[in-house]
């Protein structure tokens with residue numbers, strides 16, 4: 609892993625966006641943050657002249673702007689670079705983010721983290737939120753993976769995406785490097801994730817490791833799975849809609865895998881207006897809710913409207929929690945393993961502090977297995 613991989617220098621990014629943006633407004637029409645601050649080209653021009661007229665901590669870093677831009681620009685990169693610059697210059701008060709950073713710190717602590725003591729080639733890395741909110745579902749994913757690939761073992765740790773997105777780049781690189789080095793020292797070659805944020809971090813910074821999702825592995829091996837140990841099918845057809853998490857917007861293979869898993873269990877999928885590569889942020893992205901809850905809420909409201917009353921199925925535990933505030937939402941794992949309960953809203957996800965207890969119990973289960 610290079611010292612500071614993929615660091616974007618704001619003047620460089622700003623210059624490119626200022627010159628290449630045609631001010632067509634395509635991205636602005638889809639984003640409340642840009643509607644507030646203006647065309648990316650104009651924001652970039654103001655950045656170059658030293659005007660501090662944009663708060664990059666109000667951008668969700670969802671990259672929808674990049675997905676719709678006819679010039680193939682990525683304004684979200686500018687806002688991440690501006691976050692990094694502000695954080696490096698000590699201009700950011702991180703106190704409001706203490707709950708999020710505390711969550712990250714606990715996830716990486718020796719109390720909650722878990723690594724096998726023997727070498728492993730493939731590990732399941734479920735992240736923080738899924739094990740906390742849904743320990744049973746996490747275990748079922750693990751059992752399914754072990755049925756398919758018996759050597760798979762589980763690692764519990766936090767990928768440090770919160771620090772990455774908050775612009776704490778040196779801290780992020782240092783922490784993630786320690787995770788990557790520990791995995792490589794164990795002989796790990798392949799990381800199977802459940803969390804879209806972990807996927808993004810491993811694919812961008814996990815040099816030497818390949819990353820895939822548990823959903824892709826399950827879809828590929830669908831034919832080999834036994835119904836009893838893997839998943840349960842529905843007794844009747846249910847119409848649902850799918851929310852693709854924005855960190856995976858450029859991963860059509862994952863979108864397809866999720867849909868094939870749902871279709872094979874008898875779900876009838878109605879696509880929302882914005883899905884796949886053009887999916888929307890769930891509202892949690894970029895920790896905008898800590899800075900400007902009203903802007904974060906605009907994404908949730910768009911999703912609620914687009915769902916048209918159908919249950920939303922997503923494959924990010926964070927998105928599931930955020931969207932469920934506005935519309936009935938389940939994690940894919942809920943509907944794969946306990947569909948009848950999920951569809952009647954009975955398999956509620958755990959909330960803090962129970963989530964921490966769940967993670968400790970899951971770790972104990974892993975210790976027993978080792």
Ligand code: SF4
Nearest residue numbers: 639668670671673684
């Ligand atoms: S990354 Fe998302 S929130 Fe930020 S400017 Fe682009 S579309 Fe808007």
Ligand code: SF4
Nearest residue numbers: 629630632633635677
């Ligand atoms: S879509 Fe691209 S070219 Fe159009 S305003 Fe946005 S960044 Fe500029």
